[in-house]
Amino acid sequence: xxEVEQDPGPFNVxxxxxxxxxxxxxxxxxxxxxxxxxxxxxxxxxxxxxxxSGNEDGRFTAQLNRASQYISLLIRDSKLSDSATxxxxxxxxxxxxxxxxxxxxxxxxxxx
Amino acid sequence: xxxVTQSSRxxxxxxxxxxxxxxxxDxxxxxxxxxxxxxxxxxxLIYFSYDVKMKEKGDIPExxxxxxxxxxxxxxxxxxxxxxxxxxxxxxxxxxxxxxxxTFGSGTRLTVV
Numbered sequence: 001x002x003e004v005e006q007d008p009g010p011f012n013v014x015x016x017x018x019x020x021x022x023x024x025x026x027x028x029x030x031x032x033x034x035x036x037x038x039x040x041x042x043x044x045x046x047x048x049x050x051x052x053s054g055n056e057d058g059r060f061t062a063q064l065n066r067a068s069q070y071i072s073l074l075i076r077d078s079k080l081s082d083s084a085t086x087x088x089x090x091x092x093x094x095x096x097x098x099x100x101x102x103x104x105x106x107x108x109x110x111x112x
Numbered sequence: 113x114x115x116v117t118q119s120s121r122x123x124x125x126x127x128x129x130x131x132x133x134x135x136x137x138d139x140x141x142x143x144x145x146x147x148x149x150x151x152x153x154x155x156x157l158i159y160f161s162y163d164v165k166m167k168e169k170g171d172i173p174e175x176x177x178x179x180x181x182x183x184x185x186x187x188x189x190x191x192x193x194x195x196x197x198x199x200x201x202x203x204x205x206x207x208x209x210x211x212x213x214x215t216f217g218s219g220t221r222l223t224v225v
Binding site: 045 | 147153154211213214217
């Protein structure tokens, strides 16, 4: 089983729709979680951290479910500019070092 | 804003050549990283550095080496380029580790022919 798994998509949604992606992780000791956004042919950019209690940034909501070992990203009122690939990042600590694992990404296409 | 600059956007090199990829960051970050990104495999860590002249192997260091002579500069070296090293290479900088978030450079797409 992969350490971090994402549905590659693409998710094709109309403008204004609500869409959610999940990212599952295998290591129950994972402690830190993030979402990055990567536009086509561009570098990943940090979108938001994921806190245990869930957190919101405008139209974006991130949640963590430790029991089922997944994080989620919800985008409300989708905009054309939200079209991108969304990467999850899962971090655990071992022997004084961090192990940072990127998911392979979920592609979102928002359609007019 | 932190800026991470990679010297080349596109590179084409021949098999067996020695290749240097340069990365410079301008925010005095201690930590720098080299990743490669391939379709279906995501980002994989090649090497990282937590201080000048310090380097640590990541998950896929074979065929690569790095150099960090100055805090702001982290170079990735392909000792003898091979076709399986054709990839997108991304440099990143961070105030701490991954839990501080990474700032990535715009990437170097390397093709080895």
